[in-house]
């Protein structure tokens with residue numbers, strides 16, 4: 001099979017995590033759970049929680065500034081801002097427009113993408129297409145999530161799983177060296193929407209006292225079903241992305257999976273034939289930050305020297321929608 005030629009490359013990455021660390025023991029003081037239960041079922045030890053006044057635009061802007069500085073990109077040079085978030089600061093305008101204002105990227109077009117935990121990959125893929133069309137050269141792809149704002153803190157089955165954070169990448173045209181996005185496979189299945197969703201508070205069931213009283217504006221999840229679908233879909237997506245890149249598992253230097261649960265990560269890696277020493281894991285420190293997990297993990301992997309120049313990265317994610325996808329990238 002002919003090896004694909006990259007169109008766009010990741011010029012830099014950045015991340016931002018709020019300072020406030022909430023441990024499993026902290027949660028056990030306010031709900032009927034334990035460090036032991038959370039650790040053994042999910043691998044999570046602690047997560048970051050943003051202060052009330054800090055929303056997704058701010059979380060993402062802080063990550064974006066780091067990425068822009070590393071790529072030596074000035075605000076006026078950014079052509080496109082795509083922000084993935086399941087927790088927009090407000091319903092109108094997009095969080096991307098709020099972030100654009102914070103960053104001063106006055107020459108860019110900006111919009112949100114809503115694909116839950118798979119959102120960063122959707123954003124990268126759309127930015128790649130935009131660059132391929134020749135309409136712009138510098139794309140800022142950001143994922144910013146304040147999951148703490150949409151959790152039901154009375155529901156131990158969801159509240160212990162998530163955290164807040166922001167991750168960013170600057171995408172530029174590939175320079176012909178072979179570095180860049182080699183393949184991607186993105187998919188969704190709206191028939192399974194109700195496995196992981198926020199039932200109320202939107203245009204069909206607008207915010208009302210009854211929505212608030214019943215918590216219909218908060219996240220609901222069928223954990224077991226999500227678990228099964230996540231493992232199956234991520235395994236399939238890895239297969240397809242690898243095949244499109246002309247790679248086998250042996251070509252992968254590092255798997256950077258969505259960080260929802262260590263057991264899902266281990267099952268995905270096993271299926272893909274990638275040993276755990278080639279898998280990046282930080283779910284223990286941050287929990288599930290929805291779409292922000294992948295760019296934050298990639299940024300940490302680069303900093304730790306595990307995703308340096310010419311490293312072959314396979315990244316994979318799964319989330320509400322349902323949505324899922326995988327991507328191969330030569331760094």
Ligand code: COA
Nearest residue numbers: 033034037041117156157160223224226227260261318319
């Ligand atoms: N602390 C203590 N006990 C808890 C608990 C908590 N935080 N959450 C649930 N339990 C209890 C349940 O009430 C249940 O008790 P019961 O047997 O008395 O009814 C028991 O633990 C087992 O619950 P169950 O939901 O069957 O556990 P599980 O092994 O499926 O693990 C998840 C639950 C959520 C960890 C697991 O299903 C999962 O990780 N799913 C995927 C979630 C996810 O990643 N979502 C995001 C995708 S992007």
